[in-house]
Amino acid sequence: MKLARCLKPVRPLARVVATGAVLSLLQVASPVVMQEVGYQGSLPGQVMAAEKTKNTEKTRKTPALSAKVFEQLEKAQEYAEAEQFKEAVAVLDKLKGRSSKFNAYEIAQMYNFYSFIYYSQENYPKVLDSYRKILAQSPNIPLAMENSTKYQMGQLYFVTEDYKNAIKTLENWFKVEPTANENTTARVLLAQAYYQTKNYDKALSQIEQAMKITQAKGKEPKENWYLLMRVLYYEKGDMKKVAWVLEELTRRWPKKDYLVQLSGMYSELNNEKRQLIALETAYVANMLSRQQDLLNMAYLFLGSDTPYKAAKVIEKGMKEKKIEPTAKNYEVLGNSYRAAQEVDKAIPAMEKAAKLSPKGENWARLANVYLDDDQYGKAAxxxxxxxxKGGIRRKDNTQIVLGMALFNQNKLDDAKKVFKSIDDKRSKNMKEQWLKYLQSEIDRRASLEV
Structure with a gap:
């Protein structure tokens, strides 16, 4: 089963501001202002810029971004934002022709713009190639830029279904990115990649950590995290854990599918009581509409010795046209009412079952019900x-019912013929007893007529 993706790669963003007005501002701005507007390069004219990453003591010196390179990147971005990608690439290609004179940071920014354009065109192989060329400039690029590129690269590997490289890249990112441990989105993405490579233990480890981090912040884990966890436990064959996850899903997001799946999981665990509770909860909430779900619940009611509830579920389902009025379904309805000692309601259902059935079995059952209800003519x-019609499981039992019905109608000779015709060894004793009794009754009545 393929897991639906809940994550998309972060859109590669240009790390250079787009307008000349902002460029003028940057030339005179303080470092604080530069950070606020998003500029991560060095001012034109500067030789080196020191960059300190958050939560780390590492300091990395980064070459400057020249004004000429900046202007060309700005021009490429303007084309890209206007979706004139061909023109944007032409600007970058021209720039690349002079790249032998560029420093590492300028080259990285150039390829960063390439990745932006190629991503907009959904040309993912070229996006990945651009990412690799950015990383090739390390360590002469800002650490934040390097780490961000690794993360985006891991996401794109996942989207292109290269799960092994996605895992490798994301694991490397976790080691170098100071804020990675708290990034639940990245952990879930890594968990999905591990799932796709069938490494269920590592996938579970990542999803569980994401949940712990989220709950420690007083927040609730996302629904799709539980869905991934459910699949992982199922693949590992841990049905108790699957049931637990489904319990959490139904508690937090009470949906029909979760209740039905939970009921099925309780069935796997041979817990019919909880299986019925889960289905009945969905039924009471008016979530069940599929015929099979309704019939399953009816069978569970029958199995738990509550046949009247089973009958009401089927009857209501038929009225609402959720359960088909077939011979089989009428048969279950009739049997349910009969088991609930509601003979008056059982008979009409069993009559419909008999009329709809091509075989005689339902007529045989109906004959039994008529006999029990003292309706001897209808029983016969x-x-x-x-x-x-034939197709009866126990022809001899139906013959016995016919013989008894005839006897109760005082048709003794006809009843005797029926009992004589029984040739099933399983009914030998009853046949002989009835024949003996019938003969004695015939003889007794004959003596009274003399």
Whole structure:
């Protein structure tokens, strides 16, 4: 089963501001102002710029970005924002022709713009190639730029389904990025990559860490995190954990699918009581509409000795046209009402089942119900139809019902013929007893007529 992606790669952003007005500002601005407007390069004319990364003592010296290179990058960005990608690439290609004279930071910024344009065109192989050329300029580029490129590269490897390289790149990013440990989005992405390579233990480790970090901040983990965890536990064959995840999903996001899946998982764990509770919860909330879900619940009610509830579920489902009025479904409805001692309601359902069925089995069952309800004429008629249609599991039992119905109608000779016709060894004793009793009753009535 392929996991739906919940993450997309961060859109590569140009690290140079786009307008000449801002460029003029940067030439006279303080370092604080430069940080606020997003400029990460050095001022034109400066030879070296010192960069200190947040939460680290590392200091990396970065070459300057010249005014001429900046102007060309600005021009390329203007074309890109106007979606004139061909013109933007032409500007960068011209710039690349002179790149032998550029410093590492200028080359990195140039390829950063290439990645921006290629990403806009969804040309992911060229985006990745641009990322590699940016990283090739290390250590003469800002550490933040290097780490950000690694993260974007890991995301893009994932999107292009190169999961092994996605894992390798993201794991490397986790080692060097000071803020990585708190980045739950990155952990979930890495967990998905591990899932795709079937490394379920490492995937679980990452998703569990993401959840712990989130909960420690007093926030709730995202729904799709639990969905990933559910798949991972399922792949590992840990059904108890799958059930736990589904319990969390139904508690936080009560949806039909989760309740139905939870019910199915309880079935796997042979916990019919909880299986029924989960389905009934969905039913009461009016979440169940599929015929199979409704029938499953009806069968569970039957199994838990609550046949009346089973009957009501099926009857309501038929009225709402969620359950098809087939012979089988009418049969279950009739049997449910019969088990609930609601014979008056069982008979109409069983009559419909018999009329819709091509075989005689439902007529045979109906004959039994009629006999129990002292409707002997209908019992005899139903038994005859069952025998005529055939396909009865126990023909001898239906013959016995017919014989008993005839006896109760005082049709002793007809009843005797029926019992004589029984040739099933399983009913031998009953056949002989009835024949003996019928003969004695015939003889007794004959003596009274003399």
């Amino acid at each position: 008629d139903a038994a005859r139809k069952a025998l005529k």
